Amino acid sequence: MPNAISRRELLAGLGGSSLLIPRAASAFIGTAPVAPVATARCRTYNPSELAPVLDGMFDKLGGLGRLVKGKTVAIKLNFNGGPTVRLGHLPLGDTHWPHPDLLAVTMHLMARAGVYRVRLVEGAAAPRTDPFEEHMMDANWDPWQFLRVAPRVEFENTNYTNAAKKFTRLTVPNGGLLFTAYDVNHSYADCDVFVTIAKYKDHPTTGVSTVMKNLFGLTPLTAYGNGAGKWEDNDLVYGNDRIQILHRGSRQPAMGALPELDPKSPRDDGYRVPRIIADLTAARPVHLAILDGVKTMAGAQTPDPWCTPVEPGVLIVGTNVVNTAAVAVAAMNYDPRAPKGAVPFERSDNKLLLAEQLGVGSADLSRIEVIGPSIKEVMFDFRALREKRRAERPNRLYGGRGTIQN
Amino acid sequence: MSTPASWIPLRWPSAWTDPALLGLLQGAPFNCLAMEWNPAQAPIAARAREAGLSVVAMGNEAQRSAGAANGLDPLPDLLLAATDSVWPGIANQGNATESGPTANPWIDSNGWFLRLTKVRSPEKTVWLTFEPPGAPHVVLLDAYLRAVADTGVWGGRWVVSLDADLQGGLARGDTKALASWKAIAGAVGFFERRRVWSALEPLGVVGVISDFAKPNESTSEEILNLMGRRSLAYRILKTSTAATASLAGFEALVYVDEGAPTPALRRKLLAFANQGGLLVVGTGWNRAQGKPMGLEHPRMDVHRVGKGRLAICKSSPPDPFMIARDVHMLLSRTYDVARFFNLSAFLSYCAASPDRTQEVVQIVSFAIRFANDVATAWVPGKYASARLWSLGSEGPSPIETVPENGGTSVLLPPVPVYAGIELVGRPVESR
Numbered sequence: 001m002p003n004a005i006s007r008r009e010l011l012a013g014l015g016g017s018s019l020l021i022p023r024a025a026s027a028f029i030g031t032a033p034v035a036p037v038a039t040a041r042c043r044t045y046n047p048s049e050l051a052p053v054l055d056g057m058f059d060k061l062g063g064l065g066r067l068v069k070g071k072t073v074a075i076k077l078n079f080n081g082g083p084t085v086r087l088g089h090l091p092l093g094d095t096h097w098p099h100p101d102l103l104a105v106t107m108h109l110m111a112r113a114g115v116y117r118v119r120l121v122e123g124a125a126a127p128r129t130d131p132f133e134e135h136m137m138d139a140n141w142d143p144w145q146f147l148r149v150a151p152r153v154e155f156e157n158t159n160y161t162n163a164a165k166k167f168t169r170l171t172v173p174n175g176g177l178l179f180t181a182y183d184v185n186h187s188y189a190d191c192d193v194f195v196t197i198a199k200y201k202d203h204p205t206t207g208v209s210t211v212m213k214n215l216f217g218l219t220p221l222t223a224y225g226n227g228a229g230k231w232e233d234n235d236l237v238y239g240n241d242r243i244q245i246l247h248r249g250s251r252q253p254a255m256g257a258l259p260e261l262d263p264k265s266p267r268d269d270g271y272r273v274p275r276i277i278a279d280l281t282a283a284r285p286v287h288l289a290i291l292d293g294v295k296t297m298a299g300a301q302t303p304d305p306w307c308t309p310v311e312p313g314v315l316i317v318g319t320n321v322v323n324t325a326a327v328a329v330a331a332m333n334y335d336p337r338a339p340k341g342a343v344p345f346e347r348s349d350n351k352l353l354l355a356e357q358l359g360v361g362s363a364d365l366s367r368i369e370v371i372g373p374s375i376k377e378v379m380f381d382f383r384a385l386r387e388k389r390r391a392e393r394p395n396r397l398y399g400g401r402g403t404i405q406n
Numbered sequence: 407m408s409t410p411a412s413w414i415p416l417r418w419p420s421a422w423t424d425p426a427l428l429g430l431l432q433g434a435p436f437n438c439l440a441m442e443w444n445p446a447q448a449p450i451a452a453r454a455r456e457a458g459l460s461v462v463a464m465g466n467e468a469q470r471s472a473g474a475a476n477g478l479d480p481l482p483d484l485l486l487a488a489t490d491s492v493w494p495g496i497a498n499q500g501n502a503t504e505s506g507p508t509a510n511p512w513i514d515s516n517g518w519f520l521r522l523t524k525v526r527s528p529e530k531t532v533w534l535t536f537e538p539p540g541a542p543h544v545v546l547l548d549a550y551l552r553a554v555a556d557t558g559v560w561g562g563r564w565v566v567s568l569d570a571d572l573q574g575g576l577a578r579g580d581t582k583a584l585a586s587w588k589a590i591a592g593a594v595g596f597f598e599r600r601r602v603w604s605a606l607e608p609l610g611v612v613g614v615i616s617d618f619a620k621p622n623e624s625t626s627e628e629i630l631n632l633m634g635r636r637s638l639a640y641r642i643l644k645t646s647t648a649a650t651a652s653l654a655g656f657e658a659l660v661y662v663d664e665g666a667p668t669p670a671l672r673r674k675l676l677a678f679a680n681q682g683g684l685l686v687v688g689t690g691w692n693r694a695q696g697k698p699m700g701l702e703h704p705r706m707d708v709h710r711v712g713k714g715r716l717a718i719c720k721s722s723p724p725d726p727f728m729i730a731r732d733v734h735m736l737l738s739r740t741y742d743v744a745r746f747f748n749l750s751a752f753l754s755y756c757a758a759s760p761d762r763t764q765e766v767v768q769i770v771s772f773a774i775r776f777a778n779d780v781a782t783a784w785v786p787g788k789y790a791s792a793r794l795w796s797l798g799s800e801g802p803s804p805i806e807t808v809p810e811n812g813g814t815s816v817l818l819p820p821v822p823v824y825a826g827i828e829l830v831g832r833p834v835e836s837r
Contacts, residue, residue, distance in 0.1 A: 086747045089817045137739035
């Protein structure tokens with residue numbers, strides 16, 4: 001697998017202009033942090049298999065106690081799409097949401113390691129007065145599963161200010177790539193440990209969706225969503241995506257959130273979305289990234305008729321989100337350092353390289369220690385499925401949504 | 407000659423004056439012709455009666471009088487013909503599809519009306535007299551089937567009415583029109599054979615109490631409509647009998663009529679809340695009991711009352727859309743009698759025999775987009791098996807079930823119009 005990238009390729013991957021990279025951040029290119037990433041085989045979500053596997057992975061990374069004992073932990077879930085949309089008959093946890101049993105086992109292990117509080121957080125496309133637990137139940141999840149396994153479990157729909165009454169501003173170190181700061185629910189700041197848990201999937205805009213892309217959902221719909229600013233009492237969110245403001249930049253954020261740095265920058269979501277994700281990984285450092293690759297789907301991040309359910313039987317865990325994402329992308333048989341235009345980043349800049357530029361973490365596999373089975377051993381060939389879909393539907397980027405844009 | 411309760415009506419098109427067209431009824435379930443009298447149809451009426459069909463006068467007062475004068479039966483008292491029923495489907499206003507604040511398309515359905523009528527006039531058979539939309543709308547076969555299903559699921563009868571295109575096609579003997587006619591007749595026959603289902607009791611832990619009369623009529627009726635839209639299963643209680651009705655099995659009661667309840671009803675409702683129920687009342691309740699729970703709810707003041715809760719609406723009349731939503735959320739989806747996946751614009755109806763040995767979940771889909779996706783229905787109990795009934799089918803087909811979240815997921819094929827799920831075996835409740 002090619003890990004090297006020339007300077008020319010790197011610049012191409014970053015939109016073709018070194019001026020797009022903040023000067024202060026460029027110093028991190030060769031020195032972005034690295035931390036070990038643990039890999040493991042896990043064929044089912046049966047807690048009797050999951051718990052020892054996950055426990056062993058945490059141990060290899062130094063132990064959970066070191067990270068969570070006595071701490072408040074916020075776990076960012078990855079609830080893409082509506083709770084009642086399934087790929088075929090499959091429950092959401094088997095395809096595009098992290099599996100509830102994986103979440104419960106993680107929380108159980110955190111409880112055993114002495115966690116003080118666990119807050120489950122997500123920007124759920126549900127009205128403010130709908131408890132977040134109800135959103136889970138709409139997907140046929142059982143919130144009691146989580147309440148039973150850890151102390152002081154809280155649920156927070158981060159699309160709203162809730163008890164804090166106002167959003168918290170997360171500033172991007174060194175100025176940011178698209179925004180200098182993002183306004184988010186207080187839970188993302190009021191925690192000692194921040195965890196991202198997500199599946200690996202293809203993504204129509206940014207190529208792949210893993211533990212990094214999950215952070216795009218930090219941005220509250222009430223400030224950054226299509227309906228932002230259109231409901232006076234902010235009790236109803238319609239338009240459960242961020243197409244207008246974040247993808248296309250057709251208007252600026254609402255609720256007092258800062259406007260973007262350069263309104264004249266490209267309105268192309270292949271330019272914008274990876275930069276926002278990179279910004280967010282810098283603004284809200286991740287302490288633990290858990291990649292659910294036991295079961296997932298190939299073809300998109302939310303179900304569409306061209307997606308394929310797959311069972312790679314893999315878990316990947318790391319303490320650096322970019323390192324973890326790099327291993328995950330490589331385990332999909334994609335090149336984590338591929339430039340824009342190359343698989344899987346056909347129409348977007350490489351968000352991993354952008355985050356690397358911001359000094360969040362390295363996407364260089366030669367620098368990342370993999371503990372457990374090698375990437376080759378846990379690899380599942382998303383690339384082959386992608387090529388098969390493309391052969392069947394040549395006018396489509398993935399065989400599904402996402403028309404090729406030149 | 408059948409009795410009025412078993413009449414299966416077809417609105418005979420006024421343009422059909424050729425008695426030979428009665429041949430269409432061979433093999434079809436219709437046994438009653440509903441006519442807007444005109445003299446040209448006298449031979450039709452005569453031939454129909456000879457064939458053992460009932461012929462009733464419909465239309466305006468003059469048409470009904472003329473029909474009666476020419477030997478047509480008047481509509482019997484046992485039949486309730488609802489003239490203000492709606493053509494079921496996703497509501498359209500001009501070129502724009504209407505939608506609610508959450509961007510779900512608005513559905514026109516007669517389901518709530520049929521359920522309310524059954525409570526108000528249980529002895530009557532309800533006929534719905536809605537007609538297909540006229541030109542320039544093209545009425546597809548699925549729209550007809552949806553109209554039959556939206557009436558049949560809730561135990562009513564649609565006075566089947568054909569649009570001008572289908573009338574013309576059938577009169578010409580057009581093959582495609584005949585196929586549509588056969589499918590429509592098959593759907594009507596399907597619900598007639600399953601009429602035992604309409605005798606089952608609706609499942610649901612939410613009770614809606616109202617007099618369903620002015621000034622409360624529009625609010626209370628719309629609450630029924632919108633609770634159904636979000637698959638919040640409800641049962642209807644009339645104000646006049648609620649004070650003495652059994653409240654067994656209810657977890658929430660909604661009483662938002664204007665004006666204060668009678669002392670007896672107030673005592674009954676408060677006792678329900680004290681024992682752990684959720685009681686949602688309008689401003690007419692006019693007395694705050696219990697202790698505020700500290701919820702910052704934009705539309706309700708919520709108080710702890712005994713073991714339960716009293717939620718008092720802040721505005722009068724309350725917004726029915728918000729009432730349906732707020733009741734669902736205050737109560738919790740924990741009490742859902744079913745959940746559905748990959749269905750967008752749809753209505754469902756869950757009913758069971760009192761001993762739960764017979765249980766049916768019926769779905770009417772109004773969606774045009776995504777209608778090819780397979781769907782899933784989840785029910786909280788554990789059942790031995792499930793059977794799928796489809797429109798026009800003579801019998802059920804087995805269907806796969808899998809355990810999920812303590813209950814049972816029924817793995818359905820695409821539901822373009824209708825699915826009837828018969829759950830087999832008394833459920834073992836998961837909650």
